[in-house]
Amino acid sequence: MSKSEAVELLEELQSMGVSVIVSGDRIRLRPGSSVPAALLDEVRRVKSDIVGLLAKPTIDPEDRSTWPAYLVKLERRSLEAFGPEAASRQVRAELAFLERAEGEGWHILDQPIRAPEDEPKEA
Numbered sequence: 266m267s268k269s270e271a272v273e274l275l276e277e278l279q280s281m282g283v284s285v286i287v288s289g290d291r292i293r294l295r296p297g298s299s300v301p302a303a304l305l306d307e308v309r310r311v312k313s314d315i316v317g318l319l320a321k322p323t324i325d326p327e328d329r330s331t332w333p334a335y336l337v338k339l340e341r342r343s344l345e346a347f348g349p350e351a352a353s354r355q356v357r358a359e360l361a362f363l364e365r366a367e368g369e370g371w372h373i374l375d376q377p378i379r380a381p382e383d384e385p386k387e388a
Contacts, residue, residue, distance in 0.1 A: 271314035272345055274307055287319040318345065326363060336360060 278285055283300055286293040292308065292315055294300050300308070308315065324335035336356050343352035 271311045271318060274304075274311060275315065275318070277304070278308075285315065285319065287316050290316055292316065318342065326366060329367075332360075332363060 275285060278294065278300070281299055282296075284293075284295045286295065292312055294305075294308065325331045336359065339359060340352050340356045343355045347355070
């Protein structure tokens with residue numbers, strides 16, 4: 266099964282009111298009683314694709330060598346969820362945030378991430 270088929274499966278689960286939660290390499294379906302056995306078998310068969318789609322990307326903000334893989338995974342997840350324009354905005358905002366944090370000190374990690382065009386403007 267391809268990633269697009271895994272996305273279709275996730276959409277089907279969502280339309281049934283089933284939440285899909287990824288924790289590490291485990292998948293939880295809630296409420297599990299709403300998932301027919303055949304669909305549960307499909308979930309098991311494409312588990313790795315689902316985990317790949319929904320798992321949070323990892324990054325060590327202080328290690329620039331981890332940034333590209335993180336940003337690529339973030340872009341892929343954003344593309345599938347929100348489309349190309351929003352994905353591009355999200356990646357630019359994340360990169361700008363990382364560069365700002367690197368320059369100003371990592372204490373700003375407690376601040377929200379905003380797209381550069383969302384920065385407050387002075388009148």
